[in-house]
Amino acid sequence: MQCELCGRDCDCRPGIVDGVRMMLCPGCLRHGQEIKSSSGAPAAQKPILERIKRPKVKDVYKDMDKELVSGWNDLIKNARKKKGLSREELGFKIGERTVTIQKIENGDLRPSDKVIVKLEKELGITLVEEVSSAPSVSTGSRSGGGLTLGDFIKREE
């Protein structure tokens, strides 16, 4: 399957970018909002009014303040192995299920901020980077629209 945003051929998942639902590769999915199918779809149960009130573009930028470093899943996996921990043991230490650890290490699941903090602490690694360090973001106003989603994607490749 092809990513509808960057055209990369990979294991794509449904996600929302700027309010548009499309199939996204893991790289592009980080810039959008993943549609979770297994968790009972809490987003769909939200009152429509509440969803309209929240500007979607702003949410995207908020998520970009701190980004997971590239190869974060391998980073976690390698750090865990270095510590001699099994997925079960790591999961126990940070209070997550083994299957969650497995999904995170496979890159199938983006860990929540809470889990990121716990993983960083437990494994002694850094998983997030400040995106604002990029010159194009720090010099201009973020809402100026000088930076498109495409710019973010290109920079990663």
Ligand SMILES: [Zn+2]
């Ligand atoms: Zn993509």
